[in-house]
Amino acid sequence: MSKVNIFRQSCKGVDDCGICKFVCPQDLFQACQEMNAAGYFPPEIKDESQCTGCRNCMVYCPDFAIWVEKTDDQPAEEDEDKNAG
């Protein structure tokens, strides 16, 4: 299982940004109820056991607020060219 680390203080809010929620193929992100020091509501993960370790949330987050640690038995990161248009 992957560990999705969310650095709450770096996030600029699911309502204003929400990119992690948009790019998660498992739809695992939702806004949490607790504001961070900058006044934004960072995301929380609904069910970490559903995470595929694709790392989309990490590579798209514009504020360095997510880091996904993967376990060895998980598939490689999503195919580079899958989204290429």
Next chain:
Amino acid sequence: MSVSEHPLRKYTRRHITRTTTCPGCGIGTVSQAILRAIDELGLDMDDFVFVSGIGCSAWIPSPFYAADTLHTTHGRPIAFATGVKLGLPDKNVMVVSGDGDLTAIGGNHLIHAARRNVDLTVVLVNNGIYGMTGGQTAPTTPRGLTTITSPYGTMEHHFDIAPMVAAAGASFVARWTTYHPRQMTRSIKKGIQKKGFALIEAVSQCPVQYGKASKLGSAVRILEYFKENSVRIDKARAMEAEALAGKIIVGEWVDIAKAELTQEWTELRRKLREESECHKLI
């Protein structure tokens, strides 16, 4: 186990705890793509000099990156970077700036650096607008878009940056959007490794100014637009012009080897020095 900070933070200055951009701005995704490229190549930040101009995009390296950063005047980063590269040929010199900075006021520096084939890596963040100053029309703004300086819609045609820089003579040219951060990272890696002028055009969302002008609004809606309207260059080559209207062509335009200016200068200096030594002996 959980980590206490983002691993790419080892490349950023300790006292800078947050990015300067608005929520959902694509500039941060480009910033991460650059640091991931450097990380994956195993390079040291001390081997880099980052040069930027003025605008939101120009804040990517400065003050965020823990490296030598040169935050210059509007439009001029490529001119400064050319000097840095010729003076310190062993450094990787990377320019990071916006579409307004590098194609409007700085447009001539861009095409001439490509023509001269100076060994620079230019990451040009194209959000189609002057973000920082409040959303004025840029040379990259799509025709017809209403902005604060084109209340009836801009009547001008926009620059198609990647093919323009390719035509000017660059050694490496790519374009991706912030919907393609992995491909962008791969092209930035190639750009850094290229001995010659390399341009990576990063089409990016400005949810605040461009979002308002285009009425697309949020970051996610602009990303959806990128997703739906990007066409890979190999597919685009087989398509009619009408079918490509409003599309964003993505991919790599050029990846070639050719004589590079810094190398030529170094060679010339060596030759002249040798000749003058010979004269002294006579």
